[in-house]
Amino acid sequence: MKYFFKLVRLILGPFLLLKEQLSKPKGLVRSAADQARVDAECQQLALYQFTTCPFCIKVRQEMRRLSLNVEQHDAQHSAENRQALLAQGGSSKVPCLKIVDADNQTRWLYNSREIIAYLQQRFAVAH
Structure with missing residues (x-):
């Protein structure tokens, strides 16, 4: 099953990009x-x-729409990034937004809908 998804990603990836x-x-x-x-x-x-x-991709598109310069970590090809995600966030699932608040507390959002809602709530300009 793992190889099936790798094959699908390999075939569809260029089209998605x-x-x-x-x-x-x-x-x-x-x-x-x-x-x-x-x-x-x-x-x-x-x-x-x-x-x-x-x-x-949905999250990156929303970051572009909101003109957000958020650091991006490739957890697919970087074992170091994947391990940091697993060790610090608790899961290697993506997308995941790491949020460090003013008190230096870290929160991890793992759902694209939740990430987009958080970014919109925090950075969208009210009309």
């Missing part, structure tokens, strides 16, 4: 000061992901 490139959303435009503040807040976030995972 092409679709991601062709459908890049336009980023949110903020003032320079607001974007600098958002960039500073994003330094407390890290996305653990697989390049061709459809759920990871």
Whole structure:
């Protein structure tokens, strides 16, 4: 079963990446000061992901739409990143957003819907 999913990812991966490139959303435009503040807040976030995972692509697209510069860790090809995700977050499932709060407490979000909702709630501009 493991090899089946690897084969599917190998075949469909390039198409998923092409679709991601062709459908890049336009980023949110903020003032320079607001974007600098958002960039500073994003330094407390890290996305653990697989390049061709459809759920990871959804999260990356939302990060583009919100103009978020979040550090991304490849947990597919990097054993070090995968091990850090498993050891610190408790699971090697992706996507996973690592959130370090002001009190230096770390929280791990593992569901793409929850990650997107969190990013929208924290960074979307109210109209």
